[in-house]
Amino acid sequence: MITDTQRFEPFGEEPIRLIDESGTWVGAFTCDLDDDTLREMYRHMVLARTVDERLELLQRTGKSSFVAPVAGHEAAQVGAAHALKVRRDWIYPYYRDTALAIAVGWPLVELFGQMMGTRADTARGRQMPAHPGSRELRMFTVSSPIGSHVPVAVGSAIAQKLAGGGEATLCTFGEGATSEGDWHAGLNFAGAQGAPIVFLCENNRYAVSVDLQHQTGSQDIATKAHAYGMPGYLVDGMDVLACHYVMRDLLEAARDGLGPALVEMTVYRYGAHSSADDDSYYRSEEEVAAWRERDPIPRYRRYLDLRGLWDEERERELRASVGAEIDAAVAAAQAAGPVPVEWLFEDVLSSPTPQLERQRERFVAARRAAAEDDTR
Numbered sequence: 472m473i474t475d476t477q478r479f480e481p482f483g484e485e486p487i488r489l490i491d492e493s494g495t496w497v498g499a500f501t502c503d504l505d506d507d508t509l510r511e512m513y514r515h516m517v518l519a520r521t522v523d524e525r526l527e528l529l530q531r532t533g534k535s536s537f538v539a540p541v542a543g544h545e546a547a548q549v550g551a552a553h554a555l556k557v558r559r560d561w562i563y564p565y566y567r568d569t570a571l572a573i574a575v576g577w578p579l580v581e582l583f584g585q586m587m588g589t590r591a592d593t594a595r596g597r598q599m600p601a602h603p604g605s606r607e608l609r610m611f612t613v614s615s616p617i618g619s620h621v622p623v624a625v626g627s628a629i630a631q632k633l634a635g636g637g638e639a640t641l642c643t644f645g646e647g648a649t650s651e652g653d654w655h656a657g658l659n660f661a662g663a664q665g666a667p668i669v670f671l672c673e674n675n676r677y678a679v680s681v682d683l684q685h686q687t688g689s690q691d692i693a694t695k696a697h698a699y700g701m702p703g704y705l706v707d708g709m710d711v712l713a714c715h716y717v718m719r720d721l722l723e724a725a726r727d728g729l730g731p732a733l734v735e736m737t738v739y740r741y742g743a744h745s746s747a748d749d750d751s752y753y754r755s756e757e758e759v760a761a762w763r764e765r766d767p768i769p770r771y772r773r774y775l776d777l778r779g780l781w782d783e784e785r786e787r788e789l790r791a792s793v794g795a796e797i798d799a800a801v802a803a804a805q806a807a808g809p810v811p812v813e814w815l816f817e818d819v820l821s822s823p824t825p826q827l828e829r830q831r832e833r834f835v836a837a838r839r840a841a842a843e844d845d846t847r
C-alpha cells in the first residue's frame with residue numbers, strides 16, 4: 472500500500488528542508504505552529520543538549536556507567552516528538568533518543584534515576600543506562616540488540632489496527648539497524664499488513680565505527696521503502712520543522728488507516744558513539760567541525776530570531792531555567808538512594824522457588840559481609 476502526504480514527495484534525491492542554514496523559511500506552505508509550540512521545541516532541544524552534557528559529567532565522575540550522546544540528533548527527535556499524540560500513540564525508541572523521551576514528557580528525575588540506577592528509576596535499576604521506558608507514555612523500554620524492537624513495534628501497530636482505535640506507532644533506530652534481519656522482517660510485515668507505523672531512521676552515518684558506505688550499497692536508506700510497498704522520505708534531520716511536518720503528516724496518515732512509511736533523517740552525532748568509544752580512530756576532527764557548522768540548535772534559533780520570537784533575554788532565562796531544572800532532577804534522583812541489590816530477585820516469579828530463595832539469602836549475606844569488611 473503506497474501512501475503519500477499532500478505536502479511532501481517521497482523518494483526525493485535531496486533531503487526535505489523547511490528552514491535553510493540562515494534560518495529562513497523555504498517551505499512551499501505557511502508554518503501553522505503557534506508561537507508557544509515553536510518556542511517549546513527550542514526549549515526541548517536546548518534541554519536535551521544540556522542533559523547530554525550533564526550525563527557525560529555523571530559518567531566521568533562514576534555516577535553512571537554508560538552514556539549514548541544525543542547531541543546532533545535533537546532536531547530529528549524533537550520534531551518527531553511534537554508530531555505524536557502523546558500517551559495515545561505508541562513509541563518504540565532506541566538508546567540515543569534522549570531528546571525524544573524528554574520532549575514527550577519523560578520526567579527528568581526518572582531519566583537521571585535510570586541513568587544512575589537509583590530508586591527514582593521506574594525500571595528498578597534493571598536496565599542498562601540510556602534504556603528508557605515508560606508505561607504512562609506508551610514508550611516501550613529500549614532494547615539493546617540492534618533492530619530487535621522493530622518486529623515488536625510492527626506487531627504492536629498491527630494490534631492497534633485490529634483494535635481500531637486510530638493510534639499510530641513510531642519506531643526509531645539508527646542506519647546500522649537497517650542491516651539487521653529483524654529490520655527487514657519488520658518492514659516487510661508492516662507493508663504487507665498496512666500497519667499504522669512510521670519508521671524513523673536517524674542516519675548519523677556511523678554505526679559505532681562502521682561508516683555508511685560500508686553499511687549499505689543503497690543510495691540512501693529511504694529508498695529501501697520501495698521494497699516494502701511504502702513511501703520513503705529523505706529529510707534534513709538538522710531542520711526541526713522539516714522533521715516535524717513530515718512526521719506529522721505521516722503519523723496522521725497512519726492514524727487514518729493509510730499504512731506505514733519510512734523516514735530517513737540525515738543527522739550527525741557530535742559525540743563518540745558512547746562513553747565506551749573513541750571516535751578519533753575512525754573520523755577526522757575536520758569532519759566533526761564541518762557538521763558542527765550545521766548544528767540544528769543555532770539554526771533553529773536563527774529562525775525564531777527572524778520571526779521575532781526569541782532574543783538574548785529569553786536565551787539567558789532559558790539557559791538558567793534549564794540548568795536549575797537539571798540540578799533539581801539530579802539531586803532528587805540521587806536522594807532517592809541506590810537500588811537495593813535484593814530487588815534483583817523480585818518481580819520475576821509470582822512465588823520464588825526454594826532454590827531462588829536460598830540464592831537470595833546467600834547473596835544478601837555475602838553483600839552484608841562485604842559491606843562490614845569495607846567499614847573495618
Ligand SMILES: Cc1ncc(C[n+]2csc(CCOP(=O)(O)OP(=O)(O)O)c2C)c(N)n1
Binds near residue numbers: 647
Ligand atoms: C544485534 C547487535 N549487534 C551489535 C550490537 C553492538 N552495537 C551497539 S550500538 C551499535 C551501532 C548501531 O548503530 P546505528 O544503528 O547506526 O545507531 P547509532 O548508534 O549510530 O545511533 C552496535 C553495532 C548490538 N547492540 N546488537
